[in-house]
Amino acid sequence: MCSYQTRIEKAKKAIEDAEYILLGGGAGLSAAAGLTYSGKRFTNHFGPFIEKYGFTDLYSSSFYPFETQEERWAYWAKHISLNRYEVGKTKLYMNLFNLVKDKKNFVISTNVESQFEKGGFPSDKVFEIQGDYSYLQCETGCHDKLYDNELLVKEMIDKTVECQIPSNLVPKCPVCGGEMDVNLRKNQFFVQDEKWYESDMLYKRFVEKAETKKIVFMELGVGFNTPGIIRYPFEKMTYYSEDATLIRLNKDHPEGLVENKNKTISFTEDMEEVVSVLIE
Known part of the structure; x- marks a missing residue:
């Protein structure tokens, strides 16, 4: 793994150059924000x-x-x-919004406490796929x-x-x-209402538009409880997208596809610190 400063510079450049940014939020993100x-x-x-x-x-x-x-x-x-x-707005989520607000962005999250919306993301750009x-x-x-x-x-x-x-x-x-x-979402009775299906449609449309563009996938605190929702799809889309960069913030599981090695920038450092440095 490259030095911290080198990875920061690479991540800043990738975000600066990106047309689209897709954020994926997992449990580790909210824990880093203080919701332990x-x-x-x-x-x-x-x-x-x-x-x-x-x-x-x-x-x-x-x-x-x-x-x-x-x-x-x-x-x-x-x-x-x-x-x-x-719990009100948290610094980490507000910093994430400030980091990507000037880009075409969308959020898919397995978290259920609405911190992305509290942090500034419009509701039509957030898909809380596991409930609320x-x-x-x-x-x-x-x-x-x-x-x-x-x-x-x-x-x-x-x-x-x-x-x-x-x-x-x-x-x-x-x-x-x-x-x-x-x-x-804990069993087969999970209710997906009209808003859920609308968010699902908006997410898919975003991915379709972005797949041939210069895109950054930001994977934030995503583990292996439900890897098929964010982690594996982000890896797959990074592999098949010619102009894609995967920025992974995960202190426990920074590893990923070997094939994506040159397209992935991983951080095991404190997530709040990394995001704060990226917006400087």
């Missing part, structure tokens, strides 16, 4: 749940088999609120409408007692009467 799922951020906000259920982090606790809906929604209300409503903390859906996907949850989440938190919400606040599907769920 463990450590003090977790223990400072989930003390009662840690004591009652033995939770160790926000990721594993999201799979906990709660015995009642009242317990389940007390947890999820706090989880959603902390990651979607209690802001919405509830029918648990069995009986229909394709999503429901804004901000006011309900706030009320749930205000009325939580001993890690439970009142029964009258447990959300029910207005169509089938069954349970509701957070709009996150």
Whole structure:
């Protein structure tokens, strides 16, 4: 790997010369921005749940088999609120917007906390393919409408007692009467509403327009939980695009296709520092 300064200069030049920039955001990006799922951020906000259920982090606790809906929604209300409503704009996401705002750009992200939009990216240039903390859906996907949850989440938190919400606040599907769920892709019942399909179409159109142009793929904190969404497609498009550069910011998995070696600029350094230097 070249020196840090050499990689910075190469990345700056690639961004400067690019006509199109496609950003791919993964969990490592939000963690770098401060939205961590463990450590003090977790223990400072989930003390009662840690004591009652033995939770160790926000990721594993999201799979906990709660015995009642009242317990389940007390947890999820706090989880959603902390990651979607209690956190404002973050410096890293705002810097990313400032880095690419003068180029034709688009975002595809597996993150679900809407930080790209908070950071300045227009909603029609962001595809949150895995869902959005802001919405509830029918648990069995009986229909394709999503429901804004901000006011309900706030009320749930205000009325939580001993890690439970009142029964009258447990959300029910207005169509089938069954349970509701957070709009996150975790099983075959994930709801893709009209906006989801519109974002999917806009993403595909962007890629089609950019594939023969000078393009930069910026892969940001993408691991191997869902590599088929961002990591592998970015590698493939870089390989087949004559004027493509892949800029990968990933402290744990900087490696990529050997065939793309001369087209890839990888950074394992602190992501916030790298992006800050790139906009100087």
